[in-house]
Amino acid sequence: MLDILIIGAGPIGLACGLEAKKAGYSYLIVEKGCLVNSLYKYPLNMTFFSTSDRLEIGGIPFASIxxxxxxxxxxxxxxxVADSQGLNINLFEEVTALEPVQDYYQVQTSKAVYQARHVIIAIGFYDAPNLLDIPGEDLPKVRHYYFDPHFYYKQKIVVIGANNSAADVALETFRKGADVTMIIREAELGRIKYWTKPDLENRIAEGSIKAYFQSHLTAIRENEVDIQTPTGQITIPNNYVLAMTGYQPQFGLLQKFGINLSPDFKRHPQYHPETMETNLENVFLAGVICGGMDTHIWFIENSREHAVKIIRHIQEQTRVV
Structure with missing residues (x-):
């Protein structure tokens, strides 16, 4: 019987593990992928917007060049952090079910069954891309993840999106020899890192990167794509489509567990902001999952405190009992 089972070994899941260990609780972190799986999937050359001190967890210094x-x-x-603190982590083990049993929960994974008095859900949102829902999206040439620009040398690529990910993809692939066209639904570029935005604006202004604003793809075919622009539909040659359209949490998993979601598009999960406890007693949320579809609300730097709130609440519960 564990005191706490933590689902997700991202930075916030690790922060929860650090706080649980500090408080003397028995705990286990279970992760369906590798350690900090979402960060591992980030582009190879990505630089964080935040400074290293804002990415620290458990008060352990993060030194960067x-x-x-x-x-x-x-x-x-x-x-x-995981090694030096001896965190108890099981990797490549996916949680599939959460069932209440008297005063604890039975947690089924792909490898075992665990019993825990408290469960913390600290899963991210990087595994479920927002789809375009247009013909041809299932072609192998369509990518919702981007890793390295070298692959796209001498290729005609379409980048969909207006924010940081799209900006990075457009600039990196352009500088590695790709012919880049951006498709942007809005009338202007979105939230982009301050050191990146002027660079992209200048490349668009000089015509090095083509950009269609207030436009969207309507169809994808093997060697071309259709674009709906304010002046009508056009067709351009194309080798790859990089859809940087964002991602969403695993809402199906939350619903399967029995956690309430708001009925609107935002799909905010129900939890108490002071304790992070959901509508399920002794089941807590931590990290970006708390924002539902508003994935831009919670980051490492402002959600690492969720770990402190949760463990403090569990301690207060224990004292009352």
Whole structure:
């Protein structure tokens, strides 16, 4: 019987593990992928918007060469945190069911069954991309994830999106020899890192990167795509479509567990903001999952405190009992 089972070994799941260990609770972190799985899927050359001190967990210093760390530095940091603190983690083990049994929960995974008095759900949102729902989206040329620009050398690519991910993809692939066209639903670029936005604006202005604003794809075929623009539909040659359209949490998993979601498009899960407890007694949420479809609300730097709130509440419950 565990005191706490934590679902997700991202930065916030690790932070929950650190707080549980500090408080003397028996705990286990279960992760369906690798350690900090979402960060691992980030683009190879990605630089964080936040400074390294804002990405720290458990008060453990994060030293980086530049003020804003990159992906390899973040992976190194979280690996070292897990190792140096001896965190109890099972990787590549997916949670499939959560069932209440008297005063504890039975947690079924792909490898075992666990019993825990408290469950913390700290899953991210990077596994479920927002789809375009247009003909041809299922072709192999369509990618919802981007890793390295070299692959797209001498290729005609379409980048869908107006925010950070789309900006990084457009600039990196352009500088590695791709012919880049951006498709942007809005009339202007969106939320983009301040050191990136002027670069992209200048590339668009000079015509190095083509951009269609207030436009969207209507169909994808093997060697071309259709674009609906304000002046009508056009067809352009194309080798790859990189749809940087964002991602969403695993709502199906939350519903399967019995956690209430708001009925609107936002699909905010129900939880108490002071304790992070959901409508299920002794089941808590932590991290980006708390925002539902508003995935831009919670980040590592402002949700690492969720771990402190949860463990403090469990301690207060224990004292009352």
């Amino acid at each position: 530049q003020a804003k760390p990159n992906r390899p530095e973040a992976l190194e940091y979280y690996r070292r």
